[in-house]
Amino acid sequence: xxxxxxxxVPWKQxxxxxxxxxxxxxxxxxxxxxxxxYNGRPSNRTLIFRGFQGDTDKIQIHTDSxxxxxxxxxxxxxxxxCWYFTESWEQFRIKGRIDIVDGSNPDPVNLQERxxxxxxxxxxxxxxxxxxxxxxxxxxxxxxxxxxxxxxPVDAFCLLxxxxxxxxxxxxxxNQRLTFTSRHKVNGxxxxxxxxxxx
Amino acid sequence: xxxxxxxxVPWKQxxxxxxxxxxxxxxxxxxxxxxxxYNGRPSNRTLIFRGFQGDTDKIQIHTDSxxxxxxxxxxxxxxxxCWYFTESWEQFRIKGRIDIVDGSNPDPVNLQERxxxxxxxxxxxxxxxxxxxxxxxxxxxxxxxxxxxxxxPVDAFCLLxxxxxxxxxxxxxxNQRLTFTSRHKVNGxxxxxxxxxxx
Numbered sequence: 001x002x003x004x005x006x007x008x009v010p011w012k013q014x015x016x017x018x019x020x021x022x023x024x025x026x027x028x029x030x031x032x033x034x035x036x037x038y039n040g041r042p043s044n045r046t047l048i049f050r051g052f053q054g055d056t057d058k059i060q061i062h063t064d065s066x067x068x069x070x071x072x073x074x075x076x077x078x079x080x081x082c083w084y085f086t087e088s089w090e091q092f093r094i095k096g097r098i099d100i101v102d103g104s105n106p107d108p109v110n111l112q113e114r115x116x117x118x119x120x121x122x123x124x125x126x127x128x129x130x131x132x133x134x135x136x137x138x139x140x141x142x143x144x145x146x147x148x149x150x151x152x153p154v155d156a157f158c159l160l161x162x163x164x165x166x167x168x169x170x171x172x173x174x175n176q177r178l179t180f181t182s183r184h185k186v187n188g189x190x191x192x193x194x195x196x197x198x199x
Numbered sequence: 200x201x202x203x204x205x206x207x208v209p210w211k212q213x214x215x216x217x218x219x220x221x222x223x224x225x226x227x228x229x230x231x232x233x234x235x236x237y238n239g240r241p242s243n244r245t246l247i248f249r250g251f252q253g254d255t256d257k258i259q260i261h262t263d264s265x266x267x268x269x270x271x272x273x274x275x276x277x278x279x280x281c282w283y284f285t286e287s288w289e290q291f292r293i294k295g296r297i298d299i300v301d302g303s304n305p306d307p308v309n310l311q312e313r314x315x316x317x318x319x320x321x322x323x324x325x326x327x328x329x330x331x332x333x334x335x336x337x338x339x340x341x342x343x344x345x346x347x348x349x350x351x352p353v354d355a356f357c358l359l360x361x362x363x364x365x366x367x368x369x370x371x372x373x374n375q376r377l378t379f380t381s382r383h384k385v386n387g388x389x390x391x392x393x394x395x396x397x398x
Contacts, residue, residue: 034233
């Protein structure tokens with residue numbers, strides 16, 4: 001199945017391999033997400049990769065619905081992930097569009113994904129969405145658990161789904177650079193082409 | 200002198216301390232810079248910190264004058280640096296404006312800074328600006344030196360000077376969050392205020 005996905009989305013296997021070879025580093029799942037604010041100026045912050053959505057190429061992120069980036073994304077849904085792997089010296093720049101999935105999302109499939117994301121978190125880390133403030137690496141919270149582990153997502157819990165449109169890959173060890181571009185078929189399916197770039 | 204600078208620019212000492220405590224990691228000088236493209240969408244890439252300009256709070260970056268970010272910055276000079284220190288778990292988000300200093304810059308002080316930046320690089324790493332393509336971690340280039348080490352900057356060498364306006368600091372070990380905001384005095388001098396934020 002991995003191989004099948006890797007073929008359909010050629011950069012995904014590269015990313016899974018990078019995650020694998022950097023897995024011993026806690027920060028290997030951290031990337032920087034750039035968005036554009038109301039004033040037309042860029043914003044940039046570190047976020048945590050929460051996995052691909054099913055076997056698609058869509059990237060999941062968790063955030064608080066009261067955070068400023070939600071407002072920014074409502075205004076301009078485009079975002080670029082910059083993900084640098086410090087051990088393997090690989091950089092992925094992933095341009096795409098972000099869907100905001102909060103409790104009011106009209107799509108039942110989205111709501112199901114949000115619920116899956118909620119339960120994929122440790123009960124302790126779910127607590128963050130009950131508190132004001134939004135620490136970045138929330139697993140470090142020293143608070144005691146006081147949440148019903150079977151209770152579904154709270155209002156503040158928001159799933160962001162980043163749908164990649166273009167990926168720029170740079171490997172500084174092999175000095176290899178690749179650009180992946182998505183197209184849409186008539187039936188709406190996405191397919192990817194890749195191109196080797198002179199680094 | 201460090202202490203004096205630290206007082207005038209309260210976040211600078213925090214950043215110098217972070218650089219110090221992460222200095223054993225090659226990637227500690229890497230940050231992500233977000234800009235806005237012509238289409239109003241964000242871009243994000245990893246760049247290398249090349250030091251502060253003199254004893255100011257301005258951040259220097261080197262780049263090739265033919266890179267796409269130059270066009271983007273001419274269109275919109277605002278940029279946000281996101282700098283995550285993987286060892287000390289500190290994040291600096293630095294909003295500011297970027298000045299592009301290439302060989303045609305009318306300000307002799309800027310040109311002098313550009314020349315200083317050029318000579319601060321190893322002769323081998325200067326070669327990159329003679330070649331097409333712009334590897335990120337250019338010191339790794341396997342090419343042989345064939346440049347006159349006393350020759351000044353080539354046309355393609357460009358100094359970017361990021362002038363910070365707001366800094367958001369987050370320490371994930373101490374769970375401390377601070378926001379620093381700049382103001383300008385009547386005489387044009389910049390001064391900074393800081394505020395503790397509930398993380």
